[in-house]
Amino acid sequence: MSSAVATETEAAPRIPVMIPWLGEEEAEAAAEAVRSGWVAQGPRVAEFERAFAAEVGAAHGVAVSSGTTALHLGLVALGVKAGDEVVVPSLSFIATANAARYVGAAPVFADVDLTTGNLTPETITAVLTPRTRAVILVHQGGVPADLDALRGLCADRGLALLEDAACAAGVRYRDRPVGVGAQVAAWSFHPRKLLTTGEGGMVTTDDAEYAARMRRLREHGMNVSAADRHASSKPVLEAYLETGFNYRMTDIQAAVGLVQLRKLAPTVAERRELAARYQRELADIKGLTPVTDPEYGQTNYQSFWVRLDERFPVSRDDLLLRLSDAGVSARRGIMAAHLEPAYADVSTPRLPVTEDLSLNSLILPVFHGMTAEQQDRVVAVLKAAAGD
Numbered sequence: 389m390s391s392a393v394a395t396e397t398e399a400a401p402r403i404p405v406m407i408p409w410l411g412e413e414e415a416e417a418a419a420e421a422v423r424s425g426w427v428a429q430g431p432r433v434a435e436f437e438r439a440f441a442a443e444v445g446a447a448h449g450v451a452v453s454s455g456t457t458a459l460h461l462g463l464v465a466l467g468v469k470a471g472d473e474v475v476v477p478s479l480s481f482i483a484t485a486n487a488a489r490y491v492g493a494a495p496v497f498a499d500v501d502l503t504t505g506n507l508t509p510e511t512i513t514a515v516l517t518p519r520t521r522a523v524i525l526v527h528q529g530g531v532p533a534d535l536d537a538l539r540g541l542c543a544d545r546g547l548a549l550l551e552d553a554a555c556a557a558g559v560r561y562r563d564r565p566v567g568v569g570a571q572v573a574a575w576s577f578h579p580r581k582l583l584t585t586g587e588g589g590m591v592t593t594d595d596a597e598y599a600a601r602m603r604r605l606r607e608h609g610m611n612v613s614a615a616d617r618h619a620s621s622k623p624v625l626e627a628y629l630e631t632g633f634n635y636r637m638t639d640i641q642a643a644v645g646l647v648q649l650r651k652l653a654p655t656v657a658e659r660r661e662l663a664a665r666y667q668r669e670l671a672d673i674k675g676l677t678p679v680t681d682p683e684y685g686q687t688n689y690q691s692f693w694v695r696l697d698e699r700f701p702v703s704r705d706d707l708l709l710r711l712s713d714a715g716v717s718a719r720r721g722i723m724a725a726h727l728e729p730a731y732a733d734v735s736t737p738r739l740p741v742t743e744d745l746s747l748n749s750l751i752l753p754v755f756h757g758m759t760a761e762q763q764d765r766v767v768a769v770l771k772a773a774a775g776d
Contacts, residue, residue: 405752441567453634516545529722606636676700707769711750716769
């Protein structure tokens with residue numbers, strides 16, 4: 389790192405990789421939920437479900453406790469069970485593969501496209517077997533997968549398709565929300581996502597029977613919700629129709645989510661402006677390729693990553709260290725689940741693109757309120773490392 393970069397950044401506050409956009413409006417909404425006396429799953433959760441489903445173009449929303457529990461319920465609703473195989477990208481947070489194991493199925497890792505980081509029909513087809521029951525596709529880091537191609541492949545092969553849209557709120561595919569037409573989609577509201585409820589998630593679907601079953605399953609398999617029991621003027625004796633889970637969202641979280649939902653469009657617009665500036669500033673650095681929109685859709689830039697190739701003069705890990713020394717928080721690229729100890733027992737074919745992206749990419753800061761001066765500091769470190 390050049391002394392110029394060090395001098396310019398030495399006294400400046402550290403630049404975070406991400407900050408959730410939360411303020412007084414969310415605090416007041418949460419407080420109002422507390423004052424109402426109803427803090428568990430209740431009317432605000434139902435309102436949030438309706439509003440979020442409408443935003444992403446789905447008929448039904450089922451609010452749950454996390455994006456991971458959304459994936460789990462999605463697989464249960466789709467009928468995936470022990471002995472089945474589920475094709476998943478290794479290039480994803482480990483929850484994607486874990487969800488298959490939750491239902492007793494075997495995750496089968498597939499490679500991804502170098503530009504988008506997403507599954508393709510070719511990478512899926514390469515690992516299909518007679519035991520394949522489902523595919524989990526991921527809109528990685530907010531970059532939309534090619535839905536027409538992937539949905540078409542699964543329909544032709546008779547495979548269930550669960551869309552891991554954890555990072556995809558506000559993402560568009562062929563000028564419509566990525567949730568439109570999904571068999572089942574799972575969303576996350578973790579603080580690193582553009583829309584956060586602290587923890588929490590949602591499953592969306594156009595299938596009324598799937599939605600009804602998932603609502604039962606998130607609440608111990610009860611045939612009537614706690615909110616409906618309490619709202620009734622007469623005694624209600626509930627029944628437990630099957631083994632369920634405690635995957636409920638609270639009304640406090642949903643109150644925050646409703647405020648966040650109103651901020652989603654301006655949040656995406658700001659992210660896209662920040663991404664466009666990064667892309668312009670980094671365009672001439674040899675050996676460094678920034679993430680961009682695919683030709684068929686628009687990313688929300690939940691994460692802004694860059695990939696280094698052999699022309700870049702320093703390694704990814706060295707670049708992370710240089711950024712840290714300059715007061716810039718960055719992160720390694722998206723993990724490769726098949727390289728983690730938890731999946732050491734899974735026989736996996738070579739996944740060259742996955743390993744390239746995981747080992748040679750890093751995530752740069754992008755957040756609400758990020759200034760041009762902060763972006764310039766990040767870019768200066770990258771250019772100094774590149775020798776520019």
